[in-house]
Amino acid sequence: MKQWIILVSLVGLAALIVACAEETDTASKTGKAPTETGVDETRTAATNTDTAAKEPAATRSTVTADRESGTTRAAVTLMATPHSDAKPAGQLAANTAVDILERRGGWLRVSAKGTSGWAKLHQVRVGEGPQATKSGEGLAVLKNVGETGRSGSTGIVATTGIRGMSAEELTNAKPDPEAVKAIEHYRVTASQAREYAKSAGLKEAIVPALPKPE
Amino acid sequence: MKIRIPVVLLLAAALCAPAAHALKLDDLNVDKLKEVKGKLKTLKEPSEADEIEIGKGVAANLLGAAPPVNDPQLQAYVNRVGQWVAMHTERPDLPWHFAVLDTDGVNAFATPGGYVFITRGMLLRMRDEAELAGVLAHEVSHVVEKHALKTMRKGKLAGLAGDTLSNYAEKKGKADFTKIVSAGTEIYARGLDKEDEFAADRAGVVIATRAGYDPYGLPSVLQTLASINPQDDAVALMFKTHPDSGKRLELVSNSMEGRFDKFIDNPRVRSRFSSIIKSHIASYKPVKTN
Numbered sequence: 001m002k003q004w005i006i007l008v009s010l011v012g013l014a015a016l017i018v019a020c021a022e023e024t025d026t027a028s029k030t031g032k033a034p035t036e037t038g039v040d041e042t043r044t045a046a047t048n049t050d051t052a053a054k055e056p057a058a059t060r061s062t063v064t065a066d067r068e069s070g071t072t073r074a075a076v077t078l079m080a081t082p083h084s085d086a087k088p089a090g091q092l093a094a095n096t097a098v099d100i101l102e103r104r105g106g107w108l109r110v111s112a113k114g115t116s117g118w119a120k121l122h123q124v125r126v127g128e129g130p131q132a133t134k135s136g137e138g139l140a141v142l143k144n145v146g147e148t149g150r151s152g153s154t155g156i157v158a159t160t161g162i163r164g165m166s167a168e169e170l171t172n173a174k175p176d177p178e179a180v181k182a183i184e185h186y187r188v189t190a191s192q193a194r195e196y197a198k199s200a201g202l203k204e205a206i207v208p209a210l211p212k213p214e
Numbered sequence: 215m216k217i218r219i220p221v222v223l224l225l226a227a228a229l230c231a232p233a234a235h236a237l238k239l240d241d242l243n244v245d246k247l248k249e250v251k252g253k254l255k256t257l258k259e260p261s262e263a264d265e266i267e268i269g270k271g272v273a274a275n276l277l278g279a280a281p282p283v284n285d286p287q288l289q290a291y292v293n294r295v296g297q298w299v300a301m302h303t304e305r306p307d308l309p310w311h312f313a314v315l316d317t318d319g320v321n322a323f324a325t326p327g328g329y330v331f332i333t334r335g336m337l338l339r340m341r342d343e344a345e346l347a348g349v350l351a352h353e354v355s356h357v358v359e360k361h362a363l364k365t366m367r368k369g370k371l372a373g374l375a376g377d378t379l380s381n382y383a384e385k386k387g388k389a390d391f392t393k394i395v396s397a398g399t400e401i402y403a404r405g406l407d408k409e410d411e412f413a414a415d416r417a418g419v420v421i422a423t424r425a426g427y428d429p430y431g432l433p434s435v436l437q438t439l440a441s442i443n444p445q446d447d448a449v450a451l452m453f454k455t456h457p458d459s460g461k462r463l464e465l466v467s468n469s470m471e472g473r474f475d476k477f478i479d480n481p482r483v484r485s486r487f488s489s490i491i492k493s494h495i496a497s498y499k500p501v502k503t504n
Contacts, residue, residue: 070441073460084471105430105478106467121433122463125441165280165319165333167403167451173279180274180329183282183313186289190306193297200343200483202426204302207477210416210469 068100070110070124078117082107089117098124257380260363262327264383266309269327271395272362273311276323276331276402280315281501283334288314288494295343296330296350302424303358312350316501320442321452323402324353326362335448338491339438343483347425348432352418359417361410362401371397371404405455412457415466419474428482429474436463 102109296312369376374397382390439459
């Protein structure tokens with residue numbers, strides 16, 4: 001009888017372990033807590049990053065404080081100058097790790113594998129690099145920021161703080177009118193703002209509104 | 215006597231008429247008719263003072279979810295940049311307020327009446343002041359164009375009928391105000407209309423350029439956002455409530471094509487941005503929340 005009880009509880013325990021393993025597996029596959037709702041927009045982006053994540057660790061470039069690195073999103077024809085009608089300066093395959101040398105308008109001067117030239121902003125994934133885009137590693141990178149004091153994207157030293165606010169936290173938030181008063185205290189006048197802009201060499205310009213695309 | 219009978223008949227006929235009318239109404243879609251009637255009714259616009267009161271209420275909720283960063287120098291900095299940006303819109307005289315929220319989440323919000331918030335998580339992912347100005351300009355344009363108020367009128371937010379806003383504008387009812395503020399907060403969990411986001415991207419670029427910044431500050435931030443792992447918790451809410459960042463970057467870049475070339479050497483203002491961020495990080499202590 002005693003043996004039966006032990007056997008039954010062992011079987012139960014095994015079933016429980018299997019169930020738990022399945023749960024973790026699903027969670028890690030989707031990279032999300034099971035309660036979160038999926039969003040179509042992010043799913044498309046996730047597919048892109050999955051491809052980037054396949055890149056071997058050896059090709060990952062080191063992020064330094066001043067130099068930014070990135071990865072090409074798709075095959076790119078680099079331009080000799082930052083203009084759409086410029087001469088082609090080389091070709092890079094999709095998911096090539098690049099160093100970002102310069103930013104100018106909507107263009108980045110990048111170099112990789114002995115080739116350099118200009119690519120458009122949307123052609124290059126920047127910042128945390130392919131290692132950060134691997135599914136589920138985003139939080140690990142954030143944690144890393146806390147431990148090493150280095151953030152991948154900007155080289156800015158960061159500390160672990162408060163986690164991101166969720167939709168639930170927003171809708172269930174208790175109003176904090178005292179905090180509103182506190183921030184109202186920081187308001188500046190138009191002349192203070194003007195003075196500050198002037199000291200950075202900002203010059204106002206007349207710019208017409210952009211029309212809605214057809 | 216001879217006269218009275220036709221009168222009774224007439225009365226009966228008159229009484230029957232509305233019944234017949236009601237029958238016809240029943241055949242038609244009553245809800246649709248009500249909707250048309252609602253649209254025909256002239257809706258009273260909330261005054262600027264109403265707008266600010268509502269915005270203040272929503273701001274209190276947002277600050278309840280994430281407190282302001284306890285760094286007066288940083289808060290003053292964001293106000294100087296934000297105020298300058300807002301002065302280059304059609305509503306320069308609103309009482310604009312800007313604040314950095316103490317959360318790792320990457321996001322920015324604006325409530326009606328001119329309360330604009332950017333999270334610390336987003337600020338730390340920026341390279342220079344032109345990027346900050348671009349994001350603040352995007353948010354400021356939501357306020358100028360009254361996108362949140364527009365969303366409140368659509369009647370799709372929980373507990374908020376489409377005409378509650380105009381009822382409040384007319385009668386200043388306390389119950390209506392509570393409903394508006396609560397549903398108004400829900401907007402930040404659900405997002406605005408996609409087209410309004412694209413419009414705010416275009417307007418954001420224009421406003422920041424008017425203020426003298428490199429026009430590509432906002433597109434650079436969109437590039438950064440498009441590079442963050444979408445599975446990262448820090449961007450969950452932002453990505454849930456906004457169109458895909460890559461798509462936004464592509465659309466705004468296409469709209470800008472050839473129109474901003476003479477401004478690309480405008481300042482990005484990197485050094486003062488970096489020094490303020492560095493000194494913030496050196497003295498940062500997370501705000502304690504209960």
